[in-house]
Amino acid sequence: MSAEPLLRVEDLKTQFFTDAGTVRAVDGISFEVYEGEIVGLVGESGAGKSVASMSLLRLVESPGEIVGGEITYKGETIFGLEEGPDGELHEHENMLSNEEMRTRIRGNEIAVIFQDPMESLNPVFTVGSQLREFIELNRDLPNGEARQEAIDMLREVGIPDPEERYEEYPHQFSGGMRQRVLIAMALACEPSLIIADEPTTALDVTVEGQIIDLVDELQQKYDTSFIWVTHDMGVVAEICDRVNVMYLGEIVEQAPVDELFYDTKHPYTDALLDSMPRPDRTVEELDPITGVMPEAISPPSGCRFHPRCPDAREACKRIHPENREVARAEGHPHRAACIKHDVFGSDYEESAPLENGARGDQQLPASAVDSASGESERTDGGEHNE
Amino acid sequence: MGLLRYTAFRVIQAIPVLIGITVITFILANLAPGDPVRLMLQGQEVDQEVIERVERQYGLDRPLHERYVTYMANLVQGDLGHSIHRDRPVTELMIQRAGPTLLLVISAYAFALATAIPLGIIAATRRNEPTDHVSRIVALIGVSTPSFWIGIMLILIFAIQLGWLPSSGLVYPWRSPDHYGYSGYLELAFQTIRHLLLPMVALGTLQMATLMRVERTQMIESLQGEYVKLARAYGVPERTILRKHAFQVAQLPIITIVGLNLSTALGGAVLIEYVFNINGMGRLFLEAIQSLDYQLIMGITIVIGAMFVIGVIITDISYAYIDPRVTYGDRD
Numbered sequence: 001m002s003a004e005p006l007l008r009v010e011d012l013k014t015q016f017f018t019d020a021g022t023v024r025a026v027d028g029i030s031f032e033v034y035e036g037e038i039v040g041l042v043g044e045s046g047a048g049k050s051v052a053s054m055s056l057l058r059l060v061e062s063p064g065e066i067v068g069g070e071i072t073y074k075g076e077t078i079f080g081l082e083e084g085p086d087g088e089l090h091e092h093e094n095m096l097s098n099e100e101m102r103t104r105i106r107g108n109e110i111a112v113i114f115q116d117p118m119e120s121l122n123p124v125f126t127v128g129s130q131l132r133e134f135i136e137l138n139r140d141l142p143n144g145e146a147r148q149e150a151i152d153m154l155r156e157v158g159i160p161d162p163e164e165r166y167e168e169y170p171h172q173f174s175g176g177m178r179q180r181v182l183i184a185m186a187l188a189c190e191p192s193l194i195i196a197d198e199p200t201t202a203l204d205v206t207v208e209g210q211i212i213d214l215v216d217e218l219q220q221k222y223d224t225s226f227i228w229v230t231h232d233m234g235v236v237a238e239i240c241d242r243v244n245v246m247y248l249g250e251i252v253e254q255a256p257v258d259e260l261f262y263d264t265k266h267p268y269t270d271a272l273l274d275s276m277p278r279p280d281r282t283v284e285e286l287d288p289i290t291g292v293m294p295e296a297i298s299p300p301s302g303c304r305f306h307p308r309c310p311d312a313r314e315a316c317k318r319i320h321p322e323n324r325e326v327a328r329a330e331g332h333p334h335r336a337a338c339i340k341h342d343v344f345g346s347d348y349e350e351s352a353p354l355e356n357g358a359r360g361d362q363q364l365p366a367s368a369v370d371s372a373s374g375e376s377e378r379t380d381g382g383e384h385n386e
Numbered sequence: 387m388g389l390l391r392y393t394a395f396r397v398i399q400a401i402p403v404l405i406g407i408t409v410i411t412f413i414l415a416n417l418a419p420g421d422p423v424r425l426m427l428q429g430q431e432v433d434q435e436v437i438e439r440v441e442r443q444y445g446l447d448r449p450l451h452e453r454y455v456t457y458m459a460n461l462v463q464g465d466l467g468h469s470i471h472r473d474r475p476v477t478e479l480m481i482q483r484a485g486p487t488l489l490l491v492i493s494a495y496a497f498a499l500a501t502a503i504p505l506g507i508i509a510a511t512r513r514n515e516p517t518d519h520v521s522r523i524v525a526l527i528g529v530s531t532p533s534f535w536i537g538i539m540l541i542l543i544f545a546i547q548l549g550w551l552p553s554s555g556l557v558y559p560w561r562s563p564d565h566y567g568y569s570g571y572l573e574l575a576f577q578t579i580r581h582l583l584l585p586m587v588a589l590g591t592l593q594m595a596t597l598m599r600v601e602r603t604q605m606i607e608s609l610q611g612e613y614v615k616l617a618r619a620y621g622v623p624e625r626t627i628l629r630k631h632a633f634q635v636a637q638l639p640i641i642t643i644v645g646l647n648l649s650t651a652l653g654g655a656v657l658i659e660y661v662f663n664i665n666g667m668g669r670l671f672l673e674a675i676q677s678l679d680y681q682l683i684m685g686i687t688i689v690i691g692a693m694f695v696i697g698v699i700i701t702d703i704s705y706a707y708i709d710p711r712v713t714y715g716d717r718d
Contacts, residue, residue, distance in 0.1 A: 057619055059615070059618055059619060102621045102623065103621060105621075106618070106619055106620060106621035107619070107620035107621040108621070111619070111620065112616070112619045112620075114612055114615070114616055114619075116612055119611065119612035119613065120612045120613055120615075120616045121613060121616075122611075122613040122617075122631055122634075122635065123613075123635065123709075123710070123711055124634045124635055124708075124709060124710060125634070126710075133622070134620045134622075137620060137621055137622060138620065138621060169710040169711070171710065171711045182616075185616075185620070189620065
């Protein structure tokens with residue numbers, strides 16, 4: 001792998017300031033995307049995947065705001081804070097302006113494919129005119145060539161009769177065809193990075209398979225990097241090179257895809273993999289993760305996964321684990337945020353197992369789960385405080 | 387189905403509605419208290435024989451359903467009957483008065499649309515800011531204040547106190563300048579606008595307030611659409627998003643409101659014509675009611691009803707034309 005990543009995200013924090021309190025949707029995540037690779041961002045609904053990906057374009061909608069961290073793309077600062085002489089945090093002086101973000105980054109450097117192909121296209125304009133508009137905005141093509149480029153791109157993503165389909169409206173396209181149009185939009189702008197935000201979630205499985213094959217093929221042809229946001233471990237296995245598993249605004253495990261599947265280090269990733277429906281098991285044999293993910297407005301103390309973790313011990317309630325490198329594979333680190341792997345200075349081995357109902361052998365009422373997360377004290381991240 | 391066939395289809399669909407309007411109007415007009423012949427005589431003492439002769443002459447002695455059939459037979463031929471009171475054909479009376487009313491209603495709508503759309507957009511983009519709150523209050527006042535009262539207030543302020551604008555009458559742009567003794571078409575146009583300004587605002591305020599709120603709601607919804615997010619993600623300037631991407635989608639309900647509110651506007655015109663002393667169909671309608679001029683009341687009611695139905699049809703057709711998702715009733 002080349003030394004310098006295409007995109008580097010460091011300690012990114014995005015928060016939503018609501019009436020009910022501050023929602024820490026993305027709470028200090030770090031990851032890299034290298035040229036030509038597909039990086040997965042995996043997690044349950046509400047883990048902060050979409051907010052994280054929109055933060056990369058600086059398109060977080062109010063009342064949300066990026067409050068910390070650094071995003072570097074091709075050596076340019078998309079977001080960065082530094083401490084000024086007055087001790088206050090200021091935007092980095094090299095940080096791209098809103099106008100630069102719009103004209104230089106959005107679309108022509110980093111493009112997106114959204115989740116819902118039904119809603120993402122404007123119902124009152126033809127598919128062709130929408131595609132052409134994005135091409136005209138993001139590429140320097142001579143007059144009139146954008147139309148031809150749009151038609152070629154529709155053909156490229158497998159839309160039959162592109163000349164005729166160019167003049168048609170979104171409602172005349174099926175869900176899968178619309179998703180192909182969105183892919184065409186992204187590729188037509190010739191970006192170096194495409195953020196695919198659950199692009200196959202709204203599609204049925206056969207179409208999902210076609211779309212994944214299409215992206216795989218086009219990705220190799222154009223050598224574009226992808227950030228693939230999904231909750232589906234099956235999709236991850238099929239398409240990603242490296243994976244970041246997110247839980248409640250944090251990355252809990254980060255590894256090349258094979259390493260993640262065959263040498264899982266974090267209990268949450270384990271649980272995610274176990275909860276996948278498989279053809280050799282019936283619904284009764286499904287092994288879902290117990291409970292629901294807590295709100296990001298008041299995350300549990302210590303390790304955020306401890307109320308649902310089958311391996312949780314007393315120490316997990318107190319110690320916020322750091323995302324540490326636990327192994328190396330294919331030249332990339334395998335990081336996991338779990339104190340199980342802290343050989344030194346962790347109380348994990350000595351502390352008693354938590355009775356949170358997450359293990360299969362014990363059945364606790366829901367109230368017991370609540371109290372387990374409620375009574376614990378809040379500690380600072382990663383610090384060993386005894 | 388093509389646009390033409392769709393139009394024809396909608397017109398045929400409207401026929402039962404129009405027949406319904408005539409039946410209800412006919413029955414209501416005849417159930418109203420008061421005897422038209424006696425009213426015509428204005429309290430003079432005449433022989434019973436004379437009354438019976440007049441009733442026979444106008445067919446008032448025959449049973450209701452027979453009279454209705456006769457009326458419909460004439461209506462189909464474009465004859466709306468004869469006004470007993472004025473001794474003139476109803477059709478002729480109405481054609482004379484239709485111009486001022488149409489001028490008033492169309493300009494009120496023009497005023498309402500020209501102000502409501504920009505104000506609605508501004509309110510939507512400055513959501514929950516002072517501008518938005520002011521527009522909400524203005525809209526609330528506009529919706530809840532009767533148009534005739536607004537008319538009277540406008541006259542008091544701009545005609546009587548300030549003396550800037552005339553308080554009554556209209557100048558018709560279709561007449562020659564010589565008719566009013568004006569120097570030329572420029573003065574005619576100027577005077578037309580001057581006379582039209584107050585009644586136009588009085589009648590258009592309600593429409594403006596309604597449309598402004600609808601425009602705001604639609605723009606807010608449209609601006610939150612995924613397609614707007616996508617446009618932003620591809621670097622489309624915010625101006626273009628507002629004017630093109632969000633705007634186009636938001637205009638569809640506006641067309642519906644305009645079409646459906648046509649009846650409200652025509653109803654409002656009746657009072658506004660009265661307040662501003664305009665010789666339009668609305669005032670003719672009021673006079674007809676006061677004098678129990680059955681034929682005239684029915685004629686005007688039917689024409690207003692027909693105009694409403696036509697308004698709905700035009701709305702549907704323009705919808706089908708503007709929104710690509712609306713088909714002309716066929717399935718593919």
